[in-house]
Amino acid sequence: MYVFSPNAAKTGALTVKALPAGQNCEVELFLGVNETTKAVTTGKMAFVSSGEFQIVEFNMMMPATYGLYNVYIDVYMAGVKVAGWIATDQVLIPEASFGGITW
Amino acid sequence: MKYLKPGVAKTASVEMTVKPAGETYVLALTFAKNGSVISQPYEREFVGTGNPQLVGVEVTTPSVEDDYHTFVDLYLKTSLGDVPVYQTVQQWVSWDVLRICAVADSYAALDPEVYFDDGELPVHAFMQGTKHKLTVEFTNPTTQRLSFYVAGYPQMQVGIGNQDPFNAWGFFYVNAGARIKKELNFYASEAIGTPGPLVLKISPMGQEGLEIIIVETTPVEIINNPTPLSGTIEFVPSKTSVKQGEAFDIDIKITNTSNRLGAFPLYVMMFDKDNEWIRGIISSGYGVGPGETITAYTYIASVLYTENGINPFGYPPIGNLYIRGKFSQKDTVWRGEKTITVVSGTAPAATATVSGAAWYMPEWWWHLKGSISSSFVGVLPNGDKPYYNIYLLSYYDPGRTEYCGLNLIWGEPLNKADGAVQFDCDLGNSSQDGRYTKIVILEQGADWSIRGLKVVNGPTRPS
Numbered sequence: 001m002y003v004f005s006p007n008a009a010k011t012g013a014l015t016v017k018a019l020p021a022g023q024n025c026e027v028e029l030f031l032g033v034n035e036t037t038k039a040v041t042t043g044k045m046a047f048v049s050s051g052e053f054q055i056v057e058f059n060m061m062m063p064a065t066y067g068l069y070n071v072y073i074d075v076y077m078a079g080v081k082v083a084g085w086i087a088t089d090q091v092l093i094p095e096a097s098f099g100g101i102t103w
Numbered sequence: 104m105k106y107l108k109p110g111v112a113k114t115a116s117v118e119m120t121v122k123p124a125g126e127t128y129v130l131a132l133t134f135a136k137n138g139s140v141i142s143q144p145y146e147r148e149f150v151g152t153g154n155p156q157l158v159g160v161e162v163t164t165p166s167v168e169d170d171y172h173t174f175v176d177l178y179l180k181t182s183l184g185d186v187p188v189y190q191t192v193q194q195w196v197s198w199d200v201l202r203i204c205a206v207a208d209s210y211a212a213l214d215p216e217v218y219f220d221d222g223e224l225p226v227h228a229f230m231q232g233t234k235h236k237l238t239v240e241f242t243n244p245t246t247q248r249l250s251f252y253v254a255g256y257p258q259m260q261v262g263i264g265n266q267d268p269f270n271a272w273g274f275f276y277v278n279a280g281a282r283i284k285k286e287l288n289f290y291a292s293e294a295i296g297t298p299g300p301l302v303l304k305i306s307p308m309g310q311e312g313l314e315i316i317i318v319e320t321t322p323v324e325i326i327n328n329p330t331p332l333s334g335t336i337e338f339v340p341s342k343t344s345v346k347q348g349e350a351f352d353i354d355i356k357i358t359n360t361s362n363r364l365g366a367f368p369l370y371v372m373m374f375d376k377d378n379e380w381i382r383g384i385i386s387s388g389y390g391v392g393p394g395e396t397i398t399a400y401t402y403i404a405s406v407l408y409t410e411n412g413i414n415p416f417g418y419p420p421i422g423n424l425y426i427r428g429k430f431s432q433k434d435t436v437w438r439g440e441k442t443i444t445v446v447s448g449t450a451p452a453a454t455a456t457v458s459g460a461a462w463y464m465p466e467w468w469w470h471l472k473g474s475i476s477s478s479f480v481g482v483l484p485n486g487d488k489p490y491y492n493i494y495l496l497s498y499y500d501p502g503r504t505e506y507c508g509l510n511l512i513w514g515e516p517l518n519k520a521d522g523a524v525q526f527d528c529d530l531g532n533s534s535q536d537g538r539y540t541k542i543v544i545l546e547q548g549a550d551w552s553i554r555g556l557k558v559v560n561g562p563t564r565p566s
Contacts, residue, residue: 003179005187066122092123094179096188099118099155101132101173101199103105 001068003092008062013055018075018082021051026076029058031069031091035084039063044076066095104200106207106315110166115145116157117175121188124153129185131176132160134201140174141165148180164203171201202315206245210315215241215251217303217318229291231328232363234392237289239275239303242282248308249315250274253287253301276308290364290392295325334359334391336369336439338426344444345424353402355384357430357437359391366390367432369399376422384426391430421445 004010018025025048030041042058063069071087107113121128128151131144145162165171178185204210220236229235243249252274277283301323305316339354359365371384389399424443429436 003181003183003186005189008187068123094122094126094186094188096119096121096128096177098175099120101175102116102118102157103107103113103201 001090001092003094004062006062006064006066006093006095010060010062011057012060013057014073015053015055016047016073016075017051017053018049018077019051021049023049023077025049026079027056028074028076029060030072030074031060031063032072033067033069035070035072035086038072039067039069049077062091063093066093068092104202104315104317106202106204106210107164108205108207109164109168109203111164113162113164115160115162115173117160118155118157119177120153120155121151121177122153124151126151127180128188129178129180130158130160131178132162133174133176134162134165134171135174136169136171138172141171144176168204169202171203173199173201206247209245212244213241213305213316215239215303215305215316215318217253217301217320219320228324228326230326230363231291231293231295232332232361232365232393233291233328234364235289235291237287237301238284239287240282240284241277241305243277243279245307246279248279249277249305250308250311251277251303251305252311253303274311290366290390292325293364295327328363330362332359332363332365332435333361334365334430334437336428336430336437338371338428338439338441340426340441340443342443344446346446351443353384353426353441354398355400355402355428356396357389357391357399358396359393362393364390364392365430365435365437367430367435369428369430371400371402371426371428374425374427376424378425381424384428389430421447 012029014027014029016027024046026044026046028042028044030038032038040061040063042060045056045058047054047056069091071089071091073085073087074081075083115132117130117132119130127148129146129148131146133140133144134142142162142165145160147158147160149156149158175189177188179188202210217237217239220238237253239251239253275283275285301320303316303318304314306314335358337356337358339356340351341353342351345351355369355371357365357369366388368386368388370386373381373384375381384402385400387400389397391397422445424445426441426443427439429438431437
């Protein structure tokens with residue numbers, strides 16, 4: 001499990017392999033408590049499949065609210081979703097609110 | 104605002120709710136000035152409950168007397184290191200000002216009382232224009248002199264059109280250790296509504312911007328006053344029959360017969376026997392409280408003696424002299440009138456001669472240079488030591504009553520009854536070519552009333 005600050009800007013890299021080679025592909029990484037609710041997402045990032053494992057770098061702003069988020073990765077080829085994974089590590093976003101100081 | 108002594112150990116209890124529960128967090132508290140941290144972080148580890156909890160942090164207050172804010176940072180401890188729950192740029196800031204001062208304990212002991220004397224009215228609801236009292240009472244427990252003032256609404260209405268909703272009631276001072284009980288009278292505004300609270304601010308003397316205690320009342324409400332404004336104006340002259348050349352005084356009194364403040368402009372004017380306007384006496388604003396009578400103004404008047412009907416300032420001839428006034432605004436008008444009779448009198452005894460006068464025309468304007476010797480024998484109307492200005496009037500013709508010009512030739516009062524002045528004046532370039540000149544010696548009071556006149560012939564202007 002990863003623990004990140006609320007609203008933290010993070011940079012990452014994911015490794016993906018798509019066949020056949022030479023196809024226009026897209027990959028999207030998003031955080032959510034389930035697959036249908038995207039708390040934050042990288043959006044679809046384009047790449048051309050090499051037929052081998054290749055690295056796609058991304059930037060992402062962490063969610064602002066407290067929660068334990070799953071990490072989802074979807075791959076598209078020619079606009080059609082061809083694969084989807086759930087990362088084994090989740091992301092925890094802690095939260096705090098303050099009421100005041102008594103001296 | 105919280106007051107703390109400089110350089111002392113204190114425990115700050117921070118109320119917070121953190122999630123997830125059961126984890127270990129680090130709370131870091133710092134003091135800041137103008138947005139910048141000026142102290143080391145004071146840290147405390149604790150386990151979050153997921154519910155509101157108090158976390159105590161031991162700190163040492165800043166050593167310099169000043170106002171500070173407090174920054175709070177929070178980290179979640181993990182096996183990979185501390186994760187900021189609030190990053191540096193997102194610090195939680197306590198907006199309560201923390202004032203570090205050596206006499207903090209004394210300030211904390213200040214406990215002023217502020218209360219209204221509302222009579223039978225509900226607390227903090229005043230009828231339009233009614234008179235009320237605010238009392239401020241407290242003991243100054245410090246070793247320095249304190250000032251305080253009250254600001255807010257309704258304001259003390261003594262002027263006209265003074266609708267500023269935040270009108271400070273001056274500064275009052277309380278010596279060290281002394282107790283003060285200050286009663287402040289004020290009138291409710293005419294503006295119906297709930298404009299806001301009255302605010303008491305207490306500060307060290309000379310540091311009025313450094314407010315150590317601020318007390319706000321609940322918002323004041325102004326409610327409709329069904330009683331219409333009513334009142335009278337009365338003129339009380341010292342004499343009702345005056346001779347030409349004689350002085351008299353008029354007290355202008357305003358009486359408010361209603362239960363609300365009358366604060367309007369007062370206009371008083373003088374008219375002659377033919378109801379021709381002579382002059383304005385006063386045009387100024389006054390405030391008269393419910394049931395009160397004030398002497399708004401005392402007008403020191405005089406009836407100018409005229410020689411041969413020459414009356415250069417339009418002063419009244421023999422007959423009735425009317426003093427009329429009104430105190431009004433919009434639909435409210437209080438009027439008053441008084442008639443004074445002017446009877447024939449004699450000129451003030453005075454002599455004046457003009458000597459050494461010489462006309463000359465250096466370029467294209469007429470010029471007169473010479474001296475005036477005057478001698479007044481103390482019989483001017485009011486008997487006071489008179490002040491005189493010397494004027495010169497030039498006329499087209501000695502037989503005509505109008506004048507073609509009034510030339511001030513000596514602007515500074517002589518401040519003596521007898522004396523001589525040199526004059527050197529331009530008379531302009533009138534093509535009328537005056538043939539006759541008179542020297543007019545006038546007493547001039549502070550209100551420009553003219554109490555005496557002596558006309559002497561000047562040299563005939565050459566053609």
